[in-house]
Amino acid sequence: MASSLFAEDLTCSICQSIFSDPVTLQCGHSFCRRCAGEALAVGPRCPQCSLAVVVTEAHDLPSSFILRSLAEKARGAQSLEADRVQAVDLCPEHDEKLKLFCFTDQQLACIICRDSERHEGHKFKPIKEADAVLRKELENFVENVSSDISAVQDVAHRQREEISKSKEKSERLTTQISSQFKEMHEFLRRREKEIKNELKQKxxxxxxxxxENLSIVEAALSESRELQVKATSTLTITNPEKFLKTWTEDNNRKTPGVLLRPRANKLTVEDSSFSLGPYESHLQFFVWKEMLQEIHPRAERLSLTTNSPEVIITNSGRSLIWQQFQHANTKFKGNPYRDFRLKKVEGMFDKNDVQVFSSSEFSSGQHYWEVDVGSRDIWKLGINDYFLDLDGQQYTVCGPNETRAVTLANRAQKIGLYLNCSSKQLSFYDAESLTHIDTVDLNLSSSAVSAFFSIQHRDPDYDPLTVCWY
Structure with missing residues (x-):
């Protein structure tokens, strides 16, 4: 197929044969030197485009050495092709008539081949029957490949859209970061450069x-198109032996099931997923914590709410204290927790835990807040069903289906929580050093969540748990 097309490109339009001593006229068209001479003898015009030609003698035209070399190769390829077609009727190993087709090895075979040890257990059919079977499969493939190519093109289009979104997001964040860093001095300019470099790397x-994924998709698309062209061309061969020989040799004896399988259902679109974490939406606040200088921070000013009679909320709704703190000498009879009306998550909280939620709810965007835990060594902080737990000694990240221990170099006095509703992630930080503690992926069933706080009974309790306002 390829050699045939190659020869067509190297054919003289006058004699309809492969170029012999090709020359090129001033207009760019090429002919055999003899053909060009005969045409110019009639009139000084190109026989193909009719433009006037300065040189009218064929022997004055320069030879086209590139065309000559290609023409010689094309003639050699035609000769090899003719020899191969002549040999297709006989088995190269046994010199017997090729009357069978081995479906296992995807090749023509003779009677002796069928009975040989190399083909033991293989499936054979007469050439005409094999031609009908494979031709039908190939016809079905050609019929269906267009839809598969269309599906692959759709995957490639959606991948390009994701790449475009990634570029737009990067540009938007770069502008946002630049405008915020303008309010800072030399140290802040250095941090701006560091964060921009991080963004660029991400x-x-x-x-x-x-x-890389788009390259895979486009490679699959190119392969499907190439296979479509090969299959369509092969179907034009009417001779059964030549048809089977051409198709199986061109495809390295692969089974039709492998060659003709759809590709689109195994391709995916990689989403644009990079993130700068809290620096996307709370950059100034985080840098302010590093600089301890005046900027315009952005942190949630949460207010707490609870129905439990065992705790009180003070300091404008942001500090949580056990009620027993004010009644340290009171003696309780029975279980003092028997009347709790608490919002529980089954199996996740101790019976002595008091849970408090923020009055604010979050369903979109990014949110960050900090909680001063002071010297308390028993608490839980997070959102509905997901939290960081300190049980006195060990820090643990907890969710409905996972619990994992985390290690902090030092006991944290303030805990920062970053909620990204877009990426459905909750991150915990040591707010004093802005050290990342851990991040948990969220599987939220409700459309909105609240900040969650929990403390456990200590008698007396002089140490409140406080949401930081800035």
């Missing part, structure tokens, strides 16, 4: 991952 990694 965006570069994101682009690399998605571009």
């Amino acid at each position: 965006q570069k990694d994101d682009m690399k991952r998605m571009s």
